[in-house]
Amino acid sequence: MPLDLPPDEAATLRRGDGPAVQIDLIQTMIFHAAVAALRLGVFGALERGPRELGALAGELAVDEANLRALLRLLVTGGYLAEGPDGYERTPAGAWLAGPDDGFGAVLDFWHSLIGELWQGLEETVRTGRPQRDFYAWLQERPDVLTRFQGIQLRIAEWVEKEVLELAALPGEPARLLDLGGGHARYSLAYCRSHPGLSATVLDLPEALEPGRAAVEAEGLTGRFAFVPGDLRTAELPGGQDVVLLFNVLHGFPALTARTLVGRAVGALRPGGRLILMETLTDPVGSVLEEGFTRGFDLNLIHTQGGRLHPVETIAGWMVEAGCSPPARHDLTRSATLSLLVADREG
Ligand SMILES: C[S@@+](CC[C@H](N)C(=O)[O-])C[C@H]1O[C@@H](n2cnc3c(N)ncnc32)[C@H](O)[C@@H]1O
The missing domain is CATH 3.40.50.150 (Vaccinia Virus protein VP39)
Structure with missing residues (x-):
């Protein structure tokens, strides 16, 4: 999901007053984070409804503090939102369930391909x-x-x-x-x-x-x-x-x-x-x-x-x-x- 930059920040980068390539760097981090979340089952769990951090960490059997860091980046990336009942999928996140389903499989495949074969x-x-x-x-x-x-x-x-x-x-x-x-x-x-x-x-x-x-x-x-x-x-x-x-x-x-x-x-x-x-x-x-x-x-x-x-x-x-x-x-x-x-x- 493209970073939702406010118009003044976007205009600064478009003018060349700052390195626009920062966006690609951050998007690459978000791409990795999204695939990690897919493989951990984050999107699959949230498909069944919002979750508080602790409950989600327990359900997925993962480290709570590190999960929080992952989820916060995915909020910036537009895949997740923090609502009154905890973390939930946004419309962009709703395209993802697991690494073997729908567009999740496409994302997982390209992540492996680019991550392993695009060197050189x-x-x-x-x-x-x-x-x-x-x-x-x-x-x-x-x-x-x-x-x-x-x-x-x-x-x-x-x-x-x-x-x-x-x-x-x-x-x-x-x-x-x-x-x-x-x-x-x-x-x-x-x-x-x-x-x-x-x-x-x-x-x-x-x-x-x-x-x-x-x-x-x-x-x-x-x-x-x-x-x-x-x-x-x-x-x-x-x-x-x-x-x-x-x-x-x-x-x-x-x-x-x-x-x-x-x-x-x-x-x-x-x-x-x-x-x-x-x-x-x-x-x-x-x-x-x-x-x-x-x-x-x-x-x-x-x-x-x-x-x-x-x-x-x-x-x-x-x-x-x-x-x-x-x-x-x-x-x-x-x-x-x-x-x-x-x-x-x-
Ligand atoms: C992109 S897939 C297309 C599959 C199918 N024809 C389709 O359109 O959905 C390319 C296919 O070509 C096969 N292929 C690639 N190189 C080949 C080769 N040297 N000899 C035989 N098959 C090959 C792959 O295994 C794969 O099934």
Whole structure:
């Protein structure tokens, strides 16, 4: 939550009469404090109503004096307020419950990622080479991996209906290949609406578990194959009616991303359809979306050697690989996601 500076203090910093970077320093402290509170269960406890300090410390089994210091910073940060019955969540704090719920999971994930992997950012910029390996790090952090997968799943749940409307499948397709499809939510949605369709989901081994579980829960195991592998090198099953390449290209540098588009198109039968989803480099209409997207781009560059590729560039790669010029559909349920849909020619 932005510090609620009185206008005269804000004006002083805007004029440059004081170091405005102080705000970022304090916000960073608040960010850490908010995640600590999440992990201690502060927001979860206050979800059930206000609490006096002593009662809250007892309930959470934490040191009362230190809890007070944490809560006071979160009051300044706008997440908590002190009311007649003790500490309570503000509307900003009401977005947070626990580290595994809703936006709390998002905050917890980014806290781990930035806290552990953003060191050495200057070296990435200096050398042009990523200093970290996001997916190798995730493999060693099963708790963070679960949160990362949960975030992808929730985004998919939010947009899948619109995706199916905007990117319909031609005729009666029989074979779909979902590259980097992990949780399999999109493949499942397409299979549900096309009874004759079977899907192959290819992803890193540890990413496939949530997909397997979801497919089993729907009783569709017979129509799914889960293939562990690296999508840069794995042999891809050919003759596909549909290939999905959703939110994968941004994990790779341009040359690799371009090759992946070629591989995806190569797996299609002539007339088959490539459906691609990516994050826009410049979402319009929201400073919040713009800020997050720029931070996301820098994160990809530093932790994966990836980056956000302009959709126009990706569209060019699709045509170069043998597709018709793709149709572009920006999602309305997300200010940052866009679909490119094109058929393999020939
Ligand atoms: C951002 S997630 C997108 C997941 C899903 N397609 C979606 O749109 O919600 C990227 C996916 O690509 C997978 N991935 C990343 N690098 C990969 C690689 N080298 N080989 C196979 N899968 C990879 C990840 O495991 C992850 O499931």
